[in-house]
Amino acid sequence: MNQELLRQLGEALHQVQGFIYPNEIEIHWGMLIVVYPYLTGVVAGAFILASLVKVFNVKEVQPIYRLSLLTALSYLLVAPLALVSHLGHPERFYEILLTPQPSSAMAMFGFVYAWYLMAVLLLEIWFVHRTDMIAMAEERKGLMRGVYRALSLFSRDTSGRGMEFDRSALKAITVVGIPSAFLLHGYVGFIFGSVKANPWWSSVLIPIVFLFSAIVSGIALVLLLYMVIAPLTGGKIDMMCVDRAVRFLFYAVIVDFSLEMVDFIHRVYQSEEEIKILSELVVNKLFMSLVIIQVLLGMLLPLCLIAVTMIFRRRFSLNEDLRKMLYFVSLILIQFGIFATRWNVVIGGQMFSKSFRGLTAYKLEFRGIEGLLYALVLLVLPIVILAGLLKLLPPWKEMHGES
Amino acid sequence: MSGRRRFLQWLVALLFFPARSIAKEAAAKGSWYGFGVAVDRCIGCGRCMDACKAENDVPREPFFVRTWVERYVVRKDGTTTVKTIAPGEEAVPDPAPDKSILRSFFVPKLCNQCVHPPCVQVCPVGATFRTEDGVVLVNPKTCIGCRYCIQACPYGARYLHPATRTADKCTFCYHRIGRDLLPACVEVCPTQARIFGDLNTTASPMSRFLRMNRIHVLKPALNTEPKVYYAGLDGEVR
Ligand code: SF4
Ligand code: SF4
Numbered sequence: 001m002n003q004e005l006l007r008q009l010g011e012a013l014h015q016v017q018g019f020i021y022p023n024e025i026e027i028h029w030g031m032l033i034v035v036y037p038y039l040t041g042v043v044a045g046a047f048i049l050a051s052l053v054k055v056f057n058v059k060e061v062q063p064i065y066r067l068s069l070l071t072a073l074s075y076l077l078v079a080p081l082a083l084v085s086h087l088g089h090p091e092r093f094y095e096i097l098l099t100p101q102p103s104s105a106m107a108m109f110g111f112v113y114a115w116y117l118m119a120v121l122l123l124e125i126w127f128v129h130r131t132d133m134i135a136m137a138e139e140r141k142g143l144m145r146g147v148y149r150a151l152s153l154f155s156r157d158t159s160g161r162g163m164e165f166d167r168s169a170l171k172a173i174t175v176v177g178i179p180s181a182f183l184l185h186g187y188v189g190f191i192f193g194s195v196k197a198n199p200w201w202s203s204v205l206i207p208i209v210f211l212f213s214a215i216v217s218g219i220a221l222v223l224l225l226y227m228v229i230a231p232l233t234g235g236k237i238d239m240m241c242v243d244r245a246v247r248f249l250f251y252a253v254i255v256d257f258s259l260e261m262v263d264f265i266h267r268v269y270q271s272e273e274e275i276k277i278l279s280e281l282v283v284n285k286l287f288m289s290l291v292i293i294q295v296l297l298g299m300l301l302p303l304c305l306i307a308v309t310m311i312f313r314r315r316f317s318l319n320e321d322l323r324k325m326l327y328f329v330s331l332i333l334i335q336f337g338i339f340a341t342r343w344n345v346v347i348g349g350q351m352f353s354k355s356f357r358g359l360t361a362y363k364l365e366f367r368g369i370e371g372l373l374y375a376l377v378l379l380v381l382p383i384v385i386l387a388g389l390l391k392l393l394p395p396w397k398e399m400h401g402e403s
Numbered sequence: 404m405s406g407r408r409r410f411l412q413w414l415v416a417l418l419f420f421p422a423r424s425i426a427k428e429a430a431a432k433g434s435w436y437g438f439g440v441a442v443d444r445c446i447g448c449g450r451c452m453d454a455c456k457a458e459n460d461v462p463r464e465p466f467f468v469r470t471w472v473e474r475y476v477v478r479k480d481g482t483t484t485v486k487t488i489a490p491g492e493e494a495v496p497d498p499a500p501d502k503s504i505l506r507s508f509f510v511p512k513l514c515n516q517c518v519h520p521p522c523v524q525v526c527p528v529g530a531t532f533r534t535e536d537g538v539v540l541v542n543p544k545t546c547i548g549c550r551y552c553i554q555a556c557p558y559g560a561r562y563l564h565p566a567t568r569t570a571d572k573c574t575f576c577y578h579r580i581g582r583d584l585l586p587a588c589v590e591v592c593p594t595q596a597r598i599f600g601d602l603n604t605t606a607s608p609m610s611r612f613l614r615m616n617r618i619h620v621l622k623p624a625l626n627t628e629p630k631v632y633y634a635g636l637d638g639e640v641r
Binding site for chain 1: 464465466467468471473484485486487512521523524525526527528529545546547548549550551553554555556557558559560561562563565567568569625641
């Protein structure tokens with residue numbers, strides 16, 4: 001039998017406080033399931049950021065439009081990897097698609113995912129880049145010409161009417177895409193929110209909280225990437241664009257924060273059977289990750305920083321470099337905050353016993369499939385894929401405002 | 404008017420369809436199995452746990468169990484301590500001399516074979532299912548090991564088998580009851596604290612147990628409708 005697992009469980013056994021059911025010593029959804037909603041959150045958020053340009057005509061954000069789409073795609077490609085690797089039998093994964101149980105929220109994963117990937121993201125990216133790909137096929141020689149030909153699905157139409165069609169197709173896709181993005185992440189929240197056995201998860205607000213934290217993480221990440229990539233590729237950071245996007249981010253963080261507060265107040269006010277063990281959980285196990293990282297450092301501090309830049313930019317025309325720095329710090333803090341949110345939901349929800357009489361412990365291993373190392377690989381992999389995509393479908397012209 | 408009423412009925416039926424489709428009620432004919440626990444009779448000897456592990460290839464380690472026994476000690480100051488009896492632990496020290504104890508008792512636990520099992524509802528591939536006779540089983544050949552069912556079970560009845568990497572739990576010893584044998588834990592229990600039988604047979608020990616006792620189930624508010632029935636259950640037990 002798995003000696004490593006036994007050793008881990010033996011260690012955890014010593015850290016149990018109070019009474020837990022005997023099967024509860026093992027924490028079943030580990031680091032990979034923390035990474036999974038984080039990845040899908042970035043997808044939904046990045047896509048919604050991109051939609052600002054297309055649907056709501058927010059012109060200032062145009063420089064990061066293509067970057068957002070490609071970011072969404074690279075994160076979407078890695079997300080199922082986290083889910084599949086954590087299965088006891090990854091080789092049976094296709095069963096979810098072949099013999100899905102309609103009553104199961106998780107069984108719908110495959111379909112929501114496929115819909116989002118095929119019908120929304122890939123189509124939108126294809127229409128955005130179609131004429132570019134045709135042009136690139138003309139420019140390049142040899143293998144790459146073939147690649148671009150194939151990528152453009154051998155279409156050659158660059159006439160005005162063809163481009164007009166692209167535009168209206170894009171509009172239609174984005175209109176379908178926004179609810180789909182909501183669906184993608186709302187459903188991930190539903191997977192947790194519908195577990196009535198677990199009072200930490202079981203809340204109708206959870207899907208909505210997930211959604212807003214997704215918007216927050218997506219916008220913040222794309223902005224972060226933009227602020228790093230633009231100077232690296234010989235462009236200048238367009239502060240109009242950043243200011244505008246940060247404003248959206250600011251509102252999204254406020255909504256996210258308020259929703260979480262409502263949820264929290266509601267629980268405390270109702271004060272049901274489980275309130276004692278949940279408060280013990282927060283004080284004993286999650287103080288650092290929830291109170292300090294998620295709320296103070298990941299939400300309130302960036303909110304203050306952004307608010308300060310917003311106020312002082314008008315009053316004293318705050319120096320651009322200083323503003324950049326403050327934004328940059330806030331964006332990084334927000335990323336950590338959102339990751340902590342995922343951690344607190346997933347791991348926190350498994351640290352108390354369903355008997356409401358005790359707490360168990362979770363120790364993150366470094367190696368192994370549920371370990372820190374593999375999680376880091378999954379967190380870096382989308383960036384690597386993004387680098388490849390940026391090579392293939394370069395957004396520089398748009399990003400550097402030359403078009 | 405009647406058209407509108409019919410429409411409303413239809414609408415309501417549609418809304419509750421998902422709930423109804425999983426909630427197939429007791430089979431009218433055939434067997435419908437249930438389990439009884441007489442809390443006052445349990446002496447915490449732990450033989451049931453041993454028998455279960457031996458019968459069902461459950462790993463010996465204490466982290467994986469299909470059935471277990473909890474020991475409650477309620478003190479005069481209102482505090483309650485709970486512990487799981489370690490399997491094979493023969494003698495539990497007699498708490499009688501301790502004057503601070505108000506009462507102390509044992510509670511056997513196992514999968515409740517719920518009528519509305521959340522574990523069946525959430526399984527993405529249908530590997531967890533309910534049989535005609537009301538027993539919830541896991542098919543290890545199709546289980547993908549996602550552990551959603553473990554999260555969804557409010558009773559901590561499930562674990563992931565470390566060897567097969569699939570979900571596992573009490574099956575009422577389905578391989579035995581089909582051959583008219585009792586579940587292993589029921590058979591070895593020296594005090595008959597565990598009772599098993601067909602709820603559709605009026606003369607079975609199980610039906611008699613339900614008739615003769617005031618019955619309680621665990622976490623009734625969750626609407627899982629457990630089929631493990633407790634007689635003499637204390638309010639402290641969750
Ligand atoms: S007790 Fe748990 S495992 Fe057993 S049927 Fe109910 S929900 Fe499923
Ligand atoms: S672990 Fe197996 S039985 Fe449980 S929900 Fe997943 S696939 Fe179904």
